[in-house]
Amino acid sequence: MxxxxxxxxxxxxxxxxxxxxxxxxxxxxxxxxxxxxxxxxxxxxxxxxxxxxxxxxxxxxxxxxxxxxxxxxxxxxxxxxxxxxxxxxxxxxxxxxxxxxxxxxxxxxxxxxxxxxxxxxxxxxxxxxxxxxxxxxxxxxxxxxxxxxxARERAGGGAFSKFWNDWSEVHRPDKREAAEAVFLKLSESDQIAAVEHAGEYQRLQVLRSKPALMFPYLRNRLFADLINAPPTDHDGEFIITPDRPEWSEWLGEMRRRHGEPIAQGIVRQKKIIVKTRWPVRHTKAA
The missing domain is CATH 1.10.10.10 (Winged helix-like DNA-binding domain superfamily/Winged helix DNA-binding domain)
Structure with missing residues (x-):
């Protein structure tokens, strides 16, 4: 692949x-x-x-x-x-x-x-x-x-079947039809992204000791955070480095939260390890 x-x-x-x-x-x-x-x-x-x-x-x-x-x-x-x-x-x-x-x-x-x-x-x-x-x-x-x-082919029925079959049975919702209805409300590109990144999302949730729930993944477009995403550590947290587009957002957020000395320490360390790819404010604005 x-x-x-x-x-x-x-x-x-x-x-x-x-x-x-x-x-x-x-x-x-x-x-x-x-x-x-x-x-x-x-x-x-x-x-x-x-x-x-x-x-x-x-x-x-x-x-x-x-x-x-x-x-x-x-x-x-x-x-x-x-x-x-x-x-x-x-x-x-x-x-x-x-x-x-x-x-x-x-x-x-x-x-x-x-x-x-x-x-x-x-x-x-x-x-x-x-x-x-x-x-x-x-x-x-x-x-x-x-x-x-x-009509089903136009609506992405085949893509949803792959998505459903690739999702862990333990965390699948009881009603496939309800999940499919949410999936089909996504745009074409979002449907493909949801399918492609489902496995990575489930892997990260295991590392985070959290259940991989299908409805939040689709409704909140959690797959969007995994498109061209930064690397993650053994706990499933994102590793943000100065070459990443998220760096300036996170550095500003750390400066706002903890002050300039902490921000300067992060600059020297050249690494920020965080639970979300973007600061919460950025996510809400998006």
Whole structure:
């Protein structure tokens, strides 16, 4: 998992929630040293959608120049492997539309994820000769898969399912529907941030010897404090250093509370350890 990649996904604008969810899950699979090449089955499972729906969202991301899909071939067996995904933030990225025309694009094989998807003329899939991925807009016979309703997908239902499943059962509320209603009131970017930082919030609450309650996390947007957050110590408290944007706020707060001598001691120490990322006054103002 690359936090830089998932943070980049969150910052993208103009995408429908389901498309943005696909981008986030792709980035969640990105390894800065090895790349990103999840199988079709795995990615579709992560996003809670069929492979045909998944490929429609991947097409959108590629057309918008956010990703490029490249075919991989095993050098020994010459068999096609799962698709490699290249992101716009990576060095040397070239859009598929700039690389070569795409009228002969072939979707990945529905069983294995094999196949060229970046405008290159492919070899047939080693298992199935030709791709059989559905076009959900033109195929009269739809595959018997369970799809989320369009309204639910727009509302971020898939994102909430991941959020709910990743939350510790001990601290889940009794009524899933009530929690989902609160989740769906968040903006698209907040929904993605809530999912991404749920694990870190629960970890910190354990260190703080406090329960990780879902409703306060969502209603008070506690995940916002974990976006590009400073490091924490073994007690789950934030370590604020002079290079952090929170430093000047906290130094002013310490000066106000304890006087100039204490503030000067903190400057020499070059570190403030606090329970909240920002002073209470800053949090309320935000």
């Amino acid at each position: 690359s936090h830089n990649a998932t943070n980049w996904a969150i910052r993208q604008r103009g995408l429908k929630p389901a498309t943005k969810l696909v981008l986030w899950h792709l980035c969640d699979r990105h390894n800065p040293d090895q790349g990103c090449f999840p199988s079709q089955d795995k990615l579709a499972h992560d996003c809670e959608m069929s492979r045909s729906s998944l490929n429609e969202h991947l097409k959108i991301l590629e057309k918008k120049g956010l990703i490029r899909r490249d075919q991989r071939v095993n050098e020994t067996t010459k068999r096609q492997q799962s698709t490699s995904y290249i992101f716009a933030f990576e060095e040397g990225f070239v859009c598929a539309s700039q690389n070569m025309p795409t009228p002969h694009v072939v979707e990945p094989c529905p069983e294995t994820g094999h196949g060229a998807v970046s405008g290159k003329i492919p070899e047939p899939c080693p298992e199935n000769d030709k791709s059989r991925v559905q076009n959900p807009d033109t195929n009269l016979v739809r595959e018997p898969v369970r799809e989320p309703s369009e």
